[in-house]
Amino acid sequence: MGMIDPENERMIDYILREHGLVLEPEDRRALIDLYPVFREMAQRLRTPATAEISAPFVRPR
Amino acid sequence: VSTKVLAEGWWSGRDATVVRRLKEAGAVIIGKLALDEFAFAPPDEGSGFPRPRNPWDPTRTPGGSSSGTAVAVAAGLVLGGLGTDTGGSIRLPAAYCGITGLQPSFGRVSNYGCVPDAFSLDVIGPLARTARDCALMLEVIAGREPGDPATADAPLDYLAGDEIGSLEGVRIGLPRVDFFTTPELQPEVKRAALDAVELMGRAGASVIDIEIPYLDEARAAYWLIMLAEGYAYHEADLRTRPHLYGANARRAILAGCLFTAADYIQAQRVRALATSAYLGAMAGVDVIVTPASLYVAPPLEGWGTVTRMFARPSFYGLSTVVGAPAMSVPCGFSQDGLPIGLQIMARPFDEAGVLRVGDAYQRLSNWHLRRPPAEAWG
Numbered sequence: 001m002g003m004i005d006p007e008n009e010r011m012i013d014y015i016l017r018e019h020g021l022v023l024e025p026e027d028r029r030a031l032i033d034l035y036p037v038f039r040e041m042a043q044r045l046r047t048p049a050t051a052e053i054s055a056p057f058v059r060p061r
Numbered sequence: 062v063s064t065k066v067l068a069e070g071w072w073s074g075r076d077a078t079v080v081r082r083l084k085e086a087g088a089v090i091i092g093k094l095a096l097d098e099f100a101f102a103p104p105d106e107g108s109g110f111p112r113p114r115n116p117w118d119p120t121r122t123p124g125g126s127s128s129g130t131a132v133a134v135a136a137g138l139v140l141g142g143l144g145t146d147t148g149g150s151i152r153l154p155a156a157y158c159g160i161t162g163l164q165p166s167f168g169r170v171s172n173y174g175c176v177p178d179a180f181s182l183d184v185i186g187p188l189a190r191t192a193r194d195c196a197l198m199l200e201v202i203a204g205r206e207p208g209d210p211a212t213a214d215a216p217l218d219y220l221a222g223d224e225i226g227s228l229e230g231v232r233i234g235l236p237r238v239d240f241f242t243t244p245e246l247q248p249e250v251k252r253a254a255l256d257a258v259e260l261m262g263r264a265g266a267s268v269i270d271i272e273i274p275y276l277d278e279a280r281a282a283y284w285l286i287m288l289a290e291g292y293a294y295h296e297a298d299l300r301t302r303p304h305l306y307g308a309n310a311r312r313a314i315l316a317g318c319l320f321t322a323a324d325y326i327q328a329q330r331v332r333a334l335a336t337s338a339y340l341g342a343m344a345g346v347d348v349i350v351t352p353a354s355l356y357v358a359p360p361l362e363g364w365g366t367v368t369r370m371f372a373r374p375s376f377y378g379l380s381t382v383v384g385a386p387a388m389s390v391p392c393g394f395s396q397d398g399l400p401i402g403l404q405i406m407a408r409p410f411d412e413a414g415v416l417r418v419g420d421a422y423q424r425l426s427n428w429h430l431r432r433p434p435a436e437a438w439g
Contacts, residue, residue, distance in 0.1 A: 019318050020300050027303070030312045030367060035319055037371060038288075042324040044281040045331050056329035057181075057336075059167065059384055059409075 008035045062176050063098045063110040065305045066298055077174025078209070079143055079185050079202040086201040091139055094129025100150055100178045101126065101291065102309035103365035110307075114361065115157060116433035117399055121358040124154035125365060126178075130188045131158040135433055141189035141198050147178040148287055149377030151186050152389040156402025157358035159391045161419065161429060162188040163195040164377075165203065166410045167384035169215070173208030179290035182283075182381050191429055192390060192419030199412060219413030228421045229265035233258060234346030236273050243374055247356035253393030253401040254352040257422065261350075264425055266418075271349065273342040276379065279335035282328040283378030284371070289325045292317025312367045332382045339383045343408055348418050351376055353389035353402030376404060386412045390419045391428035400428070 012032045016023060023031070076084065084090060095111045097103050103125060104110035113128040115121040116136045123132045127144025131154030134142055144151040146164035155162025163186045170185045177183055187198035196219060205214045235241075235258060241251055262268045292299075295314050303311055343349065355373065363369060380387035385406055392403035403422070407414035423429050 015318055019296070021303075021315070021318065023303065023315070026308070027312055027315060031315060031319065034316055034367065034371065038285075038316060038319045041281045041284060042320060042327070044278060045285065045324065045327045047275075047278055047331065047334075049275065049278075050327070050330040050334055053330045053333050055333065056326055057332045 004029075004032055005036070008032050011035060062100065063096055063104045064307070064310070065108070066099075066302070073174065075174065078171040078206050080174070082202050083198070088201070094133055094142065096129050097126035097150075097365070098307050098310035099176065099295070099314070100145055100147065101313045102307070102367070102370065105307035105309060108307050112361070115358045115399075116437065117159065118358070118437055120360055121399065122157065122361050122364040124157035124358065126150040127188065128154050131155055131160055131162065134158070134160045134188050134190065137432065141187055141194050143185055143202075144188050145175060145178065146184050146186055146381070147182045148283055148381045149375060151188060152353055152377055152387060152402070152404060155188055155389040156353035157400065159400030159428070159431060159433070160188060160190060161192055161195055161388065161390050161423075162186065163192075163199065163388040163412070163415065164380065164386060165199060165412055166215075166386045168211045168213040169386070169410065169412065170199075170202050171204075171206035171209040171212050173206060177290075177294050179287040180294070181290060182287055191423055192388065192416050193423075195388070196416045196420070199416075213410070215410040217412060219416045227265060228261050228418065231261075231266040231348070231418060231421070232346040233261060233266050233268050233418070234271040234343065234349040235268055236271050236342070236349060236351060238272060239276050240351040240376060243355070245355045245374060246352060247395075249393075249395045250352050250354065250356055250401050254350070254403050257392040257403045257426070258350055260425055261418070261422060264421070269346055271342050271346060273349075273379070274338040275331070275335050278331045279382050280375060280378045282331040282335060283375075283382045285320055285324055285328040286332065286382065288314075288317035289320045289328075290317070309365050309367070313370060316367065316371075335379070336383045339379065339385065340408065347407065347414050349406045351404045351406070353404040357395045357399035357401060380406045383409065385409045386415045388415045388419050390422060391431070392426070393428055394431070
């Protein structure tokens with residue numbers, strides 16, 4: 001584990017408060033470390049290729 | 062589900078549809094097997110829940126999450142068993158334990174009576190020695206069922222009794238880029254998968270190079286949908302009694318709270334994109350073949366922690382987000398005697414295509430007939 005980014009820490013505390021979650025310090029720290037990984041993952045989904053997709057998902061049958 | 066969240070001795074009072082159907086067909090249910098906690102992560106050491114070990118080398122993981130089933134089949138304790146797959150949980154244990162595991166199409170098998178992992182991704186499927194045994198089980202458990210409105214009436218046009226035995230005319234799509242070029246791919250695994258494809262080519266299949274666009278985006282969509290839906294199911298328990306979860310599972314499931322509603326919707330849009338790309342890539346082929354895992358079974362130590370879980374690329378998320386069938390069949394062994402799996406994917410509801418190719422390959426090879434050495438268990 002490296003240094004804690006204060007911005008990530010602030011966001012995690014906000015998210016936990018909004019969700020009504022009270023976590024042990026180790027769990028909170030794990031989420032702080034995961035936060036940038038998942039924000040990057042969510043960002044990868046913002047691809048222009050979905051611009052024409054209006055129905056979120058239609059299962060092929 | 063290897064958890065203290067459900068009270069000891071808790072039982073819903075009824076069988077899941079898949080268990081009921083197997084019983085009605087005459088199957089003898091031996092019992093329940095160990096698995097990852099809520100199918101998310103291995104139980105913590107000291108939790109009291111058993112942590113399955115790989116029958117080929119007990120210091121290695123059998124994979125997850127349907128680990129106990131794969132171990133029991135590989136060790137010869139049962140002829141077949143059930144698992145759930147929400148991104149590899151049937152196929153990975155099958156690959157690591159040297160058996161055959163089929164993730165059916167989403168909606169092919171009723172999930173009624175099964176604790177969910179992710180509502181729109183979960184599939185129950187068979188693990189057995191052979192593709193033919195998987196087909197036998199699938200015939201029994203598949204089909205529309207009112208308890209699960211997502212189930213479909215699509216016909217199963219491959220039956221376990223069918224005589225196939227030929228790959229003549231079968232078109233195999235080979236996505237060399239990504240699946241065969243990712244740096245984490247163990248060279249022995251790559252070699253074994255390519256050897257299997259070559260063998261099928263010599264037996265009459267045509268091998269066609271294909272490209273599948275938007276794989277990175279599809280994997281991101283897979284993780285996001287899986288974690289968000291998993292968190293939705295566990296939200297109330299995580300708020301009121303998080304201490305009952307093991308640390309590995311709790312941290313993995315909690316990750317789902319990091320996404321927004323907009324992230325989730327965008328993931329579903331990418332899912333539509335990935336599905337279209339997948340079907341496009343399949344336009345000129347019958348099945349797609351890839352390695353089933355990046356490497357052979359790793360050591361138990363460190364396996365299943367959130368850091369490892371989200372750091373490694375996965376070959377499984379694609380068929381899961383698309384809802385397409387995929388199967389892992391044994392295709393070789395590493396120098397240190399660990400099994401290697403080959404993944405066969407097809408169009409949604411074309412389990413027939415997957416099973417036919419898997420069955421035909423197993424008539425050409427004998428990897429699926431090997432048994433774990435008894436001395437591995439001391």
